[in-house]
Amino acid sequence: MTENYVQKLVVERLMAIPPDVSFSVGEYGDFTRNDLIKEVMKNSKVGKATIEMELNFIRQMPKISQMIK
């Protein structure tokens, strides 16, 4: 996967969150969905943390599906 593809993937997934939701991300501060999208596109530290969160979510899916009996 290229960096550009990953950014697009994460942005699309963030777009599924309503705009009246924010995330507090430790010392980085507080971010709305749109703020996070900007950070992902800038590839800032919090943008990288957001990408990591989304990719981790996808990676965890097989494990989560095993919870469903």
Add this chain to the structure above:
Amino acid sequence: MKKMLIIRPDYDIGTNYLFKWSQKVIDVAEEKGWKTEKSDSEKATRKEFESRLKNRPDFVFINGHGNNELVVGHDSQPLADAKNCSMLKNTITFTRACNCLNSLGKKAVKKGCIAFIGYNKEFWIPRSHKFEAVPLKDPLAKPVIETSNIVPISIIKGNTIENSIANATSIAEKHILKLLISSEQQDRATLKAIINNMGALGFEGDAKAKID
């Protein structure tokens, strides 16, 4: 009598949420007959932290922001780092802050902390703008912080470190299954945060340690 030292800065939205939700842990400790010492808000400083550690708490519960090397207290001022983590000697410590497990946790255990529980990535708190003034009613934050609270509550109830983490994981799984079938768009934020945070939760030190 068992003692808990709890640190609760309260200077931004994230620390305000943790401040409010940590009260539930204090309530359990007091119900169980523990003595609770609190360093709250502007008293969540390095000086106060070090002073209260001299009273030899069994359990230290730090809320705040952090990174690999340190955790900060009031107004983002350093609270615990490599220079003073030897003061966590003979305690079980739970640090609810980003990334602290990576380096600080290892150093603390090397210097005598029995077990250091924390997060090796960012700790995400989702929140609904409608509930900003009433964090305890925020339905997005609730499953995330309640799951995290299971760790200190389990320790207070005499569970080992590994069982406390297992208890939190079990509660997280229940929330995840519920969130997966939710039709509320907002719940996607909670789902992402809870999966991230549980993947980041871990510990250094003695897995079998407990306070009983």
